[in-house]
Each structure stands twice: as C-alpha cells, then as structure tokens.
Amino acid sequence: MILSEQFRFVFIKGKRVGGTSVEMALSTLCGSRDIVTPIAPIDELERVRLGGRARNYAAARESEDAYIERIQTTPRNALAQVSVPRERYYNHMPLREVLAVYGPAVSSFDILCVERSPFAKILSWANWLASAEAYLSGGKLQTDLRTLRYAVDRVFDTGEFAEVKNIDLYRGEDGHVAVRALRHENLETGLRAFLSSRGLNSLPHLPRAKAGLMSDRLDPFEFFSIEQLRTINDVFADEFDTFGYSRASV
Numbered sequence: 001m002i003l004s005e006q007f008r009f010v011f012i013k014g015k016r017v018g019g020t021s022v023e024m025a026l027s028t029l030c031g032s033r034d035i036v037t038p039i040a041p042i043d044e045l046e047r048v049r050l051g052g053r054a055r056n057y058a059a060a061r062e063s064e065d066a067y068i069e070r071i072q073t074t075p076r077n078a079l080a081q082v083s084v085p086r087e088r089y090y091n092h093m094p095l096r097e098v099l100a101v102y103g104p105a106v107s108s109f110d111i112l113c114v115e116r117s118p119f120a121k122i123l124s125w126a127n128w129l130a131s132a133e134a135y136l137s138g139g140k141l142q143t144d145l146r147t148l149r150y151a152v153d154r155v156f157d158t159g160e161f162a163e164v165k166n167i168d169l170y171r172g173e174d175g176h177v178a179v180r181a182l183r184h185e186n187l188e189t190g191l192r193a194f195l196s197s198r199g200l201n202s203l204p205h206l207p208r209a210k211a212g213l214m215s216d217r218l219d220p221f222e223f224f225s226i227e228q229l230r231t232i233n234d235v236f237a238d239e240f241d242t243f244g245y246s247r248a249s250v
Helices: 019-027 041-050 061-073 076-081 095-102 104-108 118-136 145-158 160-164 184-197 226-235 237-243
Strands: 002-004 009-011 110-115 180-183
Touching (some): 019 184, 041 061, 041 076, 076 118, 095 104, 118 145, 145 226, 180 237
Parallel strands (some): 110 180
16 A cells, blocks of 8 residues: 555555556655555565665554565565564555545545456466465466466355455445556556656556466456356456456356
8 A cells, every 4th residue: 555645646455456566666756754555575675676665654663664674684585484564554455444544634635556357366366375475485476277277266165266356445435436447457558647647757667566377368268167257247246347347258
C-alpha cells in the first residue's frame, strides 16, 4: 500500500495482479512524508537498489530502519526467513482500514489499483503457492505446467482460489468501489497515463517482480474444468462486471 500526500493518491495492492512491480516503481517517486508499506524481503531489497524503500508505516522510525538493515545483512538464500512487518500500515491493507487509520482526508485522494482477469489471477496464485518458497529465497517463480494443473485442483479443493478476489480491498466506507484500475495486460501504458495526470511525464523503471508463467497467455480451458470455470464466473461476478473482463462461455 502507498499513501502519497504529495501526489494525492492511495495505491491499494491486490494479489497476483503485478501490484508489487507498480508499488516498487511508485515508491521511487514518493515524497519523504508519503506512506510506503514493506514488501517481501527479496523485493524490498530490489526496491532499495532502485532508490525506493518502505517508510512511514510504523510508529517508530527505528523499526523501519531495522527491517531495511535486516534484509541488507541477511544472506539472499535466507531472506524467506525474515518476516514482513505488520504495523499501523501494512502490505495488502484494505481501503477501509486506511480510511480508519489515516482519517477522512483520504476521501479526496484518487484510489489506484491494478487488476487482471480472474482466470489469470487464479493460475498465477496456483503457481505462486507451488513456487513461492523458491522465489522468496532468491530463485524463480515458475513451475511446470503439470505441477500447475495439480496446484489449480488443490486451490479449488481448499477454497484458496478465492484469495485473489481483490475487489473488497477497494471498497470505501459506503461499500462502493471507486478506483482507477490499471489493467495488468497494459500496465506500462496505464501507469504512464496515471503519472501524466500527476504532472509526471517520465515513467520510472517498472520491474517484473514476482514474474511467473505469464498466465494471461494461458488458455483457461486447458487448466480449469467446466465446473471450475462456472465457479469462477459466479464467485468473481462483481469483478468481471466492475473491471470489464469476460466470463468463460460455459
């Protein structure tokens, strides 16, 4: 999550939408008083290298500095053992909580997010669950297609597929969703247009954090059963309608 007083926006980060990449890029532009929440150590380390960092999210600056020092002194293959701080402001924080903590001034800010087809999000989530341990220790976030199919069935068996239903993160106090959603498939173009609206005409480096199997390019019919496709159509109905993605024709 980023709350920028300087540019008057709140970035609410959903899951498996490319939000970490956008958050890393935006944080390099933020002012000294802006709130930038911490992310996974392997990504925070890269963000520091790019000139950004988590800040103003905790009550004490000392704890924020300690997190940065910890990830800079921990061996890369042990970074997965470093916990991401959960303080006053935290990663994937819902808009309603931001409003409650920061106060009503946020209501006049633009709310920014990144969204993606629910089918691609679930495939990306299954890949994440199968590969996260390796990625967080400095490896690749990528599994083979056979393992991915097994992981997809697992997230439906456990109900975990619904973890990437992000729309509730974006709801204001009245329950409505009024966000400027960048589409994952046109992320650079959307981010450039948003920054232009803030008087920023140059695009900062947009890293490919947590890049996996490029699930937008995968055919949902090759990975989901008809029953699973119908379940996605139903569970993510409000996201299909709000963000303009197409349901599966089943």
